[in-house]
Amino acid sequence: MNDCLFCKIVNGEVPSTKVYEDENVYAFLDINPINPGHTLLIPKRHCDDLLKAPGEDLRNLVSVAPRIAEAIIKSLDYKGFILSTNNGGVAGQEVMHLHFHIIPRSKDDGHRPFERRGYEENQMTEVAQKITNLL
Secondary structure, three states, rough: OOOOOOHHHHHHOOOOEEEOOOOEEEEEEOOOOOOOOEEEEEEEOOOHHHOOOOOOHHHHHHHHHHHHHHHHHHHHHEEOOOOOOOOOOOOOOOOOOOOOOEEEEEEOOOOOOOOOOOOOOOOHHHHHHHHHHHH
16 A cells, blocks of 8 residues: 555545646645645656656656646746755655655745855865766
């Protein structure tokens, strides 16, 4: 038995407000939106997160994301959007089923952008090297 909330939504066991569906992808409104129109885009096939997702599932999500985002911002008169995913609990992932947030934004919506921090001396080069070494 799969206890995944998003799998239950895809299977019709839990209600959602659907905005898009095809054979591989399901998109529905977030019940706690940052702004009205905040949509969750998920693969129908379960995978926990971005790092575990088959390439095919990622391609399916990315191929429909622009179409859904454009419909959100045009229909609701927004000027832009954020496409994001939280990977793991420490990053804020609450449901362990890969999902992208499409968050519509307007200039004065009251939400702050990401907090940014700089690097200490030589830290940027060291960080880049560590990442490069694993690629």
